[in-house]
Amino acid sequence: MLLKSLHVRTRAGASAYFGIALFGAALCALVVTRMEQEHHMRADGIRVTAEVLGFENLAGGNDYLHYRYVFEGRAYEVKDLVSDSLRSRLEPGETLDVWLLPERPANPLLGDRGGTPPWVGLLIGAFLVVGGLFGLTQLRRRPRI
Numbered sequence: 401m402l403l404k405s406l407h408v409r410t411r412a413g414a415s416a417y418f419g420i421a422l423f424g425a426a427l428c429a430l431v432v433t434r435m436e437q438e439h440h441m442r443a444d445g446i447r448v449t450a451e452v453l454g455f456e457n458l459a460g461g462n463d464y465l466h467y468r469y470v471f472e473g474r475a476y477e478v479k480d481l482v483s484d485s486l487r488s489r490l491e492p493g494e495t496l497d498v499w500l501l502p503e504r505p506a507n508p509l510l511g512d513r514g515g516t517p518p519w520v521g522l523l524i525g526a527f528l529v530v531g532g533l534f535g536l537t538q539l540r541r542r543p544r545i
Contacts, residue, residue: 413535414539416535417531417532417535417539418532418536419532420528420531420532420535421531421532421533421536423528423532424524424527424528424529424530424531424532425525426525427521427524427525428521428525428526428529431518431521431522435518437509438509441499441500441501442509444501445499445500445501445502445509446471446500446501446502447497447511448469448498448499448500448508449469449495449496449497449498450467450468450469450478450495450496450497450498450508451467451468451469451493451495452465452466452467452490452491452492452493452494452495453466453467453468455487456479461483462481462482462483463481463482463483463484463487464479464481464482465480465481465482465487465510466478466479467496467498469498469508471505472502476505476508478498478508480508480510482510483516496510496511496512497511497512498510498511
């Protein structure tokens, strides 16, 4: 129905190209939302020093980081997903910076997750959107057999 409103004939592959473009747009939206949340935490939040308690191994290249911090006299222990590159830089007992909002101190943001920068997700999403839309335009031009 949506493809017909875009004046695309429903040919083989039209749904696939549209799905690729839609997935790319959703990826870009998720990355932008995450970037806005991080900006909000850094702009309006409070930076607190946390102590690394340890790591929990996961299959596939990521691990859970267990850390503790104190805010307004109350101790919080948190488990957060981080990359192997951050794990290789930290040992139990070391400190790291976390950001938190005073109204939600139990939901911190790590200053550094050690992962891929957000612009990579935006770039991949943009390529998927452009590729999907390009595929749809090529379906309109290709003669029907």
